[in-house]
Amino acid sequence: MKEKILIVDDSEDIRLLLKRFLKSADYDVFETASGEEALQKADELKPDLILLDILMPGIDGYKVCAALKEQYPSVDAPVIFLSAKSDAADKVQGLEIGGSDYITKPFDKAEVLARVENQLKIRRLTGELIKTNKKLTEKQIALDEDLKAAAGIQQSLLPRTIPDMKGLSVAWKFMPSYMIGGDIFNIFRLDERHIGLYMIDVSGHGVQSALITVSVSQMLQPDTGNTTKRKTEKRPGYEIVPPKTVLESLDKEYPLERFDKYFTIVYMIIDIENGDLIYSNAAHPPPVILRRDTTMELLEKGGTIIGLGGIVPFDEEQKTLMCGDRVILYTDGVVEYENEEGEFFGEERLHALLGSLRQQDTGALLDGIVASINDFGKGKEFQDDITLIALEYRGKKA
Numbered sequence: 193m194k195e196k197i198l199i200v201d202d203s204e205d206i207r208l209l210l211k212r213f214l215k216s217a218d219y220d221v222f223e224t225a226s227g228e229e230a231l232q233k234a235d236e237l238k239p240d241l242i243l244l245d246i247l248m249p250g251i252d253g254y255k256v257c258a259a260l261k262e263q264y265p266s267v268d269a270p271v272i273f274l275s276a277k278s279d280a281a282d283k284v285q286g287l288e289i290g291g292s293d294y295i296t297k298p299f300d301k302a303e304v305l306a307r308v309e310n311q312l313k314i315r316r317l318t319g320e321l322i323k324t325n326k327k328l329t330e331k332q333i334a335l336d337e338d339l340k341a342a343a344g345i346q347q348s349l350l351p352r353t354i355p356d357m358k359g360l361s362v363a364w365k366f367m368p369s370y371m372i373g374g375d376i377f378n379i380f381r382l383d384e385r386h387i388g389l390y391m392i393d394v395s396g397h398g399v400q401s402a403l404i405t406v407s408v409s410q411m412l413q414p415d416t417g418n419t420t421k422r423k424t425e426k427r428p429g430y431e432i433v434p435p436k437t438v439l440e441s442l443d444k445e446y447p448l449e450r451f452d453k454y455f456t457i458v459y460m461i462i463d464i465e466n467g468d469l470i471y472s473n474a475a476h477p478p479p480v481i482l483r484r485d486t487t488m489e490l491l492e493k494g495g496t497i498i499g500l501g502g503i504v505p506f507d508e509e510q511k512t513l514m515c516g517d518r519v520i521l522y523t524d525g526v527v528e529y530e531n532e533e534g535e536f537f538g539e540e541r542l543h544a545l546l547g548s549l550r551q552q553d554t555g556a557l558l559d560g561i562v563a564s565i566n567d568f569g570k571g572k573e574f575q576d577d578i579t580l581i582a583l584e585y586r587g588k589k590a
Contacts, residue, residue: 194220195312196237200230200256201245201274206297210243213301214308227251231259234267241312243295246275246286254289261290270311274299351379357387359464359587363554365562365580374401374455375523375577376409382432385465388414391579393476393523394455404446404453411445412438412459435459435472436508442498443474443506454499458491458521467513467587472506474498477524480543482550484516488543491519513585518554520546520583525576526561531569541568554582 197219199210207223214221224233227250234242242260246253257271270292275282283294292314293307350366362379374394382388392408394401411418418433418441433441438459448454458479460471471479473494481489493509513519522542529537542561549560558580565578 194218195240196220196222197308198230198234198237198239198242198269199223200225200227200242200248200253202226202248203245206245206274210304213304217305217309219308227253227256230256231264234260234269235264238267239269240315241308242269242271243308244271244273244291246273246277246282254285257286257291258289270315272307272311350377357381357464359467359585360387360462361554361584361586363558363582365558365578367562367574367578369525369574369577374405375525375579376405377521377579377581378409378412379581380414382414382461385463386432387462387464388412388432388459389462389521389581389583390457390459391476391479391521391523391581392455392457393525393577393579395453401453404451404455408442408446408455408457411442432461434508435461435470436494436506439472439474439495439498439506440502443500443502446499447501448499451499454497456497456524458494460491462513462583462585464585464587467515467517467585469511469513469519470508471511472508474506477522477527477539479519479521480546481511481513482518482520482546484514486547486550488547513587515586517585518550518557518582519585520557521579521581523577523579525574525578526565526580528576529565529569529578530572530575532572537565537568554584557582 197214199207199221200223201207201210202225204225207225211221211223222233222237222239224230227248230242230244244253244256251259253273253275260267260271271290272293272295273286273291274295274297276297278296286294292311295304295307364377366375366377368375374396375392377389377391379387379389390412392405394404418438439457442457446455456476457474458471458476460469462469471491471493473491475495475497478490478492481491483489489511491509491511493507495506496504527537527539527542545561545564546557549557552560561580
């Protein structure tokens with residue numbers, strides 16, 4: 193469609209001259225001789241550009257421009273003022289009330305067409321930008337809805353309730369830095385006296401990382417055979433897969449070359465009858481055992497990240513928990529949380545905090561850690577996902 197231009201000038205000669213210029217450039221041209229009529233015409237036509245004389249009887253060009261901006265917001269056409277005045281003050285006044293350009297009479301055809309085309313080009317580009325922004329906004333809204341749905345699916349994989357274990361008290365915190373994150377964990381029964389527990393942190397966060405957490409969590413479900421394996425025909429039932437074997441299996445299934453992501457994991461098995469804890473740690477921040485005698489032990493034994501294809505073999509280690517001992521697991525979003533001064537929360541601060549909170553129950557202990565992180569950062573948003581688990585063993589006494 194041709195672009196519409198409205199000429200507003202009380203001089204018929206000027207209108208005819210401008211009309212001839214503009215029609216030669218294939219514009220659709222309309223005209224009016226007064227400011228009052230110009231407002232009505234502009235509201236009806238919704239022109240793409242207005243050429244507006246300043247000195248007219250009745251309402252002058254300045255007032256017409258101001259009225260268009262204030263009373264006719266649907267008329268978004270740029271205004272080019274026409275005037276015999278060449279003073280800088282007059283030009284500034286026109287620009288301040290909303291004019292886009294200024295042409296001084298008498299004018300040249302080439303100048304008129306160049307200034308008109310320049311303003312129309314700006315208007316076209318602005319319109320395209322508005323449409324693009326609208327589409328992007330619509331896509332962002334749709335993406336946010338998808339992310340919320342994906343986050344709901346991811347959180348549905350977290351344990352809703354703790355398995356009925358009389359010898360354990362467990363609490364956790366799961367706080368993704370975005371709608372959907374790269375952390376996940378689970379606690380589940382392996383048999384009548386053993387529970388399995390893992391915490392995973394996939395590199396990065398967002399949809400890709402979350403999809404990997406979903407895949408790994410499904411692979412580690414007890415009924416998939418990756419955490420238990422069938423015994424021989426002569427010995428019916430199942431035996432529990434050692435933690436290092438679980439990590440070796442994950443390392444084969446999730447090579448870095450395939451997913452362009454790696455992850456860290458702590459996988460442990462706890463015998464709730466005698467307190468034996470066997471674990472393997474694949475480059476995850478080492479869980480902490482808070483002994484009831486106030487000592488502290490780090491669970492560091494294991495190997496490198498998952499995804500390197502067995503470059504370094506995984507080890508495992510056994511510990512024995514006594515009644516009142518605590519085990520604290522966390523992702524690196526805790527210790528790498530950075531405040532406005534660029535200081536990290538850090539392992540040293542976390543370990544000192546755990547020592548001061550050791551008398552609290554598991555839920556209060558985690559609340560204390562989160563409160564301390566928020567105080568440290570003065571409410572600054574998390575840069576990475578934060579996951580915490582606190583477990584207290586209430587079984588075997590010394």
